[in-house]
Amino acid sequence: MTEPAGETAPEAPEAVAPIDEPVAEPAEDVREGAEATGPAESGEPAETAEAAETGEAAEAESETPDTEAGTAAAEASEASDTPELSDAQAELAAQRELRARIEARKAEKEGPVASGAKLSGTAADLLAAVRAVEGGAATGSAFYEAPEPAPRRPAPEAAPAMTVRPPVRNTAPTPAPGTTAAVREVLARGGAPEALAGQVAAVLGEAAAAALSEDPWQLLAVPGVRPEQADGFARALLGSACGPDDPRRTVALTVWLLEQAALQGHTALELQALRAGLARLTVPDPDKAVEVAVSEGAVLVFQEEQEEREEPAEDTDTDEEEPAEAAEEPAAPVLLGLDRYALAEESLADGLARLVRTATADAWEGAELDRAAGEHGLVLHTGGEAARAEPVALVAAARERGLRALVAVHSEDGRRALGAAGADAVTVAALLSGATGPGRDEEGAFALDVLAVLDAPQLDVETAAMLVESLPDGCRLVLSGDPEVLGAPGAGRVFTDALAARVCPRIASRVPDPGPLGELVSGIGVGELNQVEAPGKEVVIVPVRDAGEAVHRTVQLVADSVPRAIGVPSEQTQVVTVGHGGSAGTRALNAALKQRLNPGPGRFGGYDPGDRVAYAPVPGRTVTGTVVSADAEGLRLRCGDEDVLVPKDRVESALRHGWALTAHQAAGTRWPAVVAVLPGDAAAGLSRAWVYTAFGRAERHLSVVHGVDQALARAVAEGVAPERTTRLRPLLEGLLATPEE
Incomplete structure (x- = not known):
C-alpha cells in the first residue's frame, strides 16, 4: 500500500493499559436493536459501513445482529x-x-x-x-x-x-x-x-x-x-x-x-x-x-416505462438468409415500496419541476454559479470543502440585488465552519421546524427568493420533499455538495439522483481543497491513495497488529500525542470508525476514551458531567455536545452555543457517547484533528466513499490507525459503496426535458 508521508507514529506518551475487557452487553430481549441489513443481506452478521451506519441518526434502532440490546426508541414527552x-x-x-x-x-x-x-x-x-x-x-x-x-x-x-x-x-x-x-x-x-x-x-x-x-x-x-x-x-x-x-x-x-x-x-x-x-x-x-x-x-408496486425503440425497416431482399429473431429488451425491474417514500419521491419530483418551470430567467452578473442561478430555478453545484464558499457568495450577491436569500446547512458545526459568512446561515432542521429562518407567508411558504443548501448529499428524500414543498413558486434553489461523500442517513439519494437525471445546470467548482489533506482526499475521490508531502505532520499513519492495539493507540493519540505534537486539544479531536460493534467499534472506543478522558461511574443513565456525547434529536440528524448536568427532567447538554435537554425517557434511545463516531454520523461536520480507526475486522466495511468521508473530516491533522493492510488501497481503488434503489431519477426525467446529452 502506498502510504501518505509522515508515516512515523507520534511519539508515545506514558503507557496506557490496554482495554482487554469487552464492553458489557445487556441480555437480549424483545427490545434488542433490529438488524440493519437489508433483504439481500438479512441474517448475515456484518458490521459494514452501510449496514451499521445507514439510518444512524436513530442509532439505537439500526444495529446489526451482533450489537447490544435494549436500544428501542422511547416515546417523546407529552x-x-x-x-x-x-x-x-x-x-x-x-x-x-x-x-x-x-x-x-x-x-x-x-x-x-x-x-x-x-x-x-x-x-x-x-x-x-x-x-x-x-x-x-x-x-x-x-x-x-x-x-x-x-x-x-x-x-x-x-x-x-x-x-x-x-x-x-x-x-x-x-x-x-x-x-x-x-x-x-x-x-x-x-x-x-x-x-x-x-x-x-x-x-x-x-x-x-x-x-x-x-x-x-x-x-x-x-x-x-x-x-x-x-x-x-x-x-x-x-x-x-x-x-x-x-x-x-x-x-x-x-x-x-x-x-x-x-x-x-x-x-x-x-x-x-x-x-x-x-x-x-x-x-x-x-x-x-x-x-x-x-x-x-401495505405496499405499492412500480415499474418505470421503457422507451420505445423504432422498429428497423423491413428487409425486402428475400435472397439473404433471415436474421435470427432479435432478443427482447429486458423489462424494467418491478419495484415495491412503502407509501410514505412513494409520496415523498413524487412530491419532491413535482416540487423540483415546479421550481424549474416557474422561475423567471434573469441575467445575473458574476461567477458561473451566479449566472446559472439567475437563469434557472434549480442549479446543482459540486465541489469539496473549499467550494462551500461559492454558494455562500451567491447568496450574499443575491441579497445585494434586493432578493430574499438564505444559506442552509446540514449541521450546526457546518454553519460555524463558515465563520463570519455563516452568521446568517441556518440548519435545514431549524428552518423546517420554524425555530429560525425567514418565516412563512399566508400560504405557508418560506418568504424566500433564493435558497442555497450546502451539504446536499445529506438530504434524505423526506426532508428534501418537505423543504421543496415549502418553497414558493419562482424561488431559485441551489443544491451544493460533494458527490463523493457518503449519502444521507435516511432513505433516498436526492443529490445523486438529481445529478444523474441531468434536468438542470450542473456547476462544478474549480477550487481545490488546500494543503496535504486536500491533496490526499482529492486523490481518494478519483480512486488513488497518493503519497503526499506532510512537513507539518498533517497526515500520520499509525500501524497496528490487532483491534486491541488499535483501541490502545487511539486513546494515546487523542489523549496525548495529538495535543502535544500537533497542538490540537482532545476536545477538538474526533475519532471516526467503521461501525458500532466489534472490538474497535464506537462502543469499545468510547468506553476506553471515557476511562481515560472523563472517568466516572455513569451515574445518570451511563453518563457523567463532562462526557462527550452524540445526540439524535430526530431521525437522520446527529449533533455532538457535552453533558453538563442531570435532573428529574433528564440530561442537560451543551451542544455548540445551545443548551439542550434530553428527556429522561429518551436518553437510552437518542444518546450515545461521542468521542468516537461512525462516518455517517460525522458527515457534514469537520474537526481540527481526526483519528480514523481501521482495525482488521473493518476491511469488509470499507469503500471509497467511506474513506473519502472519514479522511475528509479533518481540517488540520489526520491520524490513521491502520490495521487493514492492503484493504485500504483496494477500497480506494475499487470499493464502490452499495447502490441505493430509488425512483427519483426516472421521475425527474419524466417530468422535465433533458437539457443536455
Missing part, C-alpha cells in the same frame, strides 16, 4: 402538558404538518400515485391488486390507516407524542393510560416485556390492545423488535392458530423488510430482492406473500 415545545418536538410537528400537506397535494391530483405504467406478468398482477384496493374491492387499511387530507398549510399545533425512529409512521396522539394498561396485559399474555406497552400504544393508537390481540405480528411496528421475537409472541397468543404462511405474518414481514431496506437508504426494493428476503424468513410462498401485501395496501 406536548400537551408543557407550555412550550422542545426543539425536537417542534421539528417533529413541522415534519408531520408538511407530510400532511404532501399527502393533501397528492389527493388533489386525478387518480392514485402514478406508477405501474405498461406492466406485464407478475407486475401486472400486483398492479391489479393495487387497483382493487383503490376501487374499493379490497381493503388497504390492514396496516396503515390513511390520514384525512390536511388543509394546504395549516397553522402548526402542539406536537403529540411520537415514536422517534426511521422509518416513522404518522402517529396518533398520546393514548390514554387505560390504553397502555390494556396493551401491557396483552404483552404479558404473550411473554413480551411489558415495558414496550407505551411504544406499542403510541404506534398502534387507541385500539392497540385489540389490534395486537388479533394480529400479534403488528408488534413488528415497534422499533427494535425482530421477526423471531414477533413470531414467538404470536405463538404464545395464538397457539396452533398461526403458522409460517399466516397472511398476517407475511404482510408484516414484507413491510418490515422494506423498513429495514429504508435504513440502508432504499426507497423501494426490486421484487426479486424482496422475495429472497421473505424466503430467508421462512415464508413458504414469497410470491403469494407479496401479492397479499399489495392487495392489502
